[in-house]
Amino acid sequence: MGDGGSVRDGGSVRHDGFIELDRVEKVFQVRKRTGFLRSERREVRAVDGLSFTVARGEMVGYIGPNGAGKSTTIKMLTGILTPSGGRLRVAGIDPARERLRLAQRIGVVFGQRTTLWWDLPLIDSYRLMHRMYRIPDGRYRERLDRLVELLELGSLLDVPVRQLSLGQRMRGDIAAALLHDPEVLYLDEPTIGLDVVSKAKVRAFLRELNAERGTTVLLTTHDLQDIEQLCSRVMVIDHGRLVYDGAPGALHEVGDSERTLVVDLERELPPIEAPPARVVRVEGPRQWLAFPASRSAAPLVARIAAEYPLVDLSVREPDIEEVIARMYAGRTSA
Template sequence: MRTETAGGGTVPGDGVAAEPLIEVDGVEKVFSVRRRAGRLRRVRREVRAVDGLTFRVPRGEMVGYIGPNGAGKSTTVKMLTGILTPSGGRLRVAGIDPARERTRLARRIGVVFGQRTTLWWDLPLQDSYELVRRMYRVPDAVYRANLDRCVELLDLAPLLAVPVRQLSLGQRMRGDIAAALLHDPEVLYLDEPTIGLDVVSKAKVRQFLREVNAERGTTVLLTTHDLTDIEQLCRRVMVIDHGRLVYDGGLDGLRAAGEGERTLVVDLERELPPLEVPGARTVRVEGPRQWLAFPAGRSAAPLVTAVAERYPLVDLSLREPDIEEVIARLYAGAHGPPAR
């Protein structure tokens, strides 16, 4: 059992803090870029892709890591895997410095990089998995158990004899996710894991990731533009913009931070003029049904009580603010110091 912390992390049910698997302290990544300035002259300028990033991810947590294009998400993941070396700050994954011990770390992580496959393009999917087994020296019993489970839950059986180049994007994504888990990694980095999938396949992948996280305790860092992935899989979300962390916490807190509005949908016994209730405003009226908007950070309980006491109530429901709109507002206001 887990309980949520103020920062969006989780701890075991007995209140003991969970062990941090990923530690990021004041990390920066600066790229030097040359640009043309006239016909013959070029000038060099620095681009700060990641700017003083600090966060912890406890072992076994599933975290959404989101931001607009160019925010620094992929750069962060590449530093966490050892592909890139930080310009400053400190990184540790499972106690390992990724840049200095990339080979050692590779045995403990799994990575799915969006539309860049880790599979062998001209080989059947089954042969790609066999090569993964040999590369990571996965024991036969472990490999067979993991492969069988992935094949069953991700519906890969009809695809095992198909060359990777003949797979659709959605099929290949499922194949890549399976390949990343064959060696039992402690942490899994996922970049757009449901891209190109239909509704049924998305549901299968999400359920698969839930089970991997719950049963094996695999830590998952998920970057995606499909915010339904975040809502269905993650209790904690981190929002990055211009290389800085602008939010770290739960989805409810994100809605409040983005100044979104919740909506109370009220069904009355009969048509009435727009309801007048302190702390809310009526934004829509259709016959006996009315929509009352109020700040996302406020409790709905006082509003419900006031409506029930003053008006002939039949039924009501509560709608949360649209997560995409909330995040857009958060980006728009993310020019101050980063959230802690």
């Protein structure tokens, strides 16, 4: 698939990773009603011969369309689900067999669900986790103070969780997942629904966490900017199979995906001419320009600002589904 990327539909892996999956499968038995008193059983293969390794300290994006198998993979990595086949290890531990032992070494954050106690002040959730994980008092205080500082939670500790904004609650959830200083952190849509400022805070913290603590991070998201700003490697899963493993920039090149620049001009004008961008839509003074996602938007923005009466503009990232669709189209036509 070009430099920096590869297609893997299974295959074996070397057993030298911190996270290891070797031909892992997960099959669900689903009953479907076929009549008033009749139903038939069918197999749903959520994960299909999945193999990859993640080294200690890596920060890896794990993406794909809805129903691709991402959440199923995370649940197997945490021990919530047991694989139907294959071999899976996290820090040398079989998650399904030793879930409690593994819990001391992993942290999990789900963007649309919270692990915090809804009606209690934020600090009370942390005190409960202090006891649950049996964190030594000195280590707990040191860790909590550092997390509160980095995630700017000082003014929120006495606020009931139900009164926190989504961005505040997300930062609170991340702190909760890291109180016991896990070696690996699974993040499922950690910036979903957040405003620009909150996203920037979460991303900055995760970069610092990875650099300072060497925490291994596996990140699932629908926001490609999360991947581009945080990860040096991205894996794409579709229909339970790994279809891409490489650099984020190369993913755009493989899929020939495009960003969209939305430009608001002072008045209605003919379509903007700024190759390699091309105008794909015009509505009065607003124009939409598509340009290669692998290219920086800065030169294009500077050129338009210098040559046209600009009022406002914004850059829209391609959807994960769009990137994957273009990637498949390229493979089919090759």
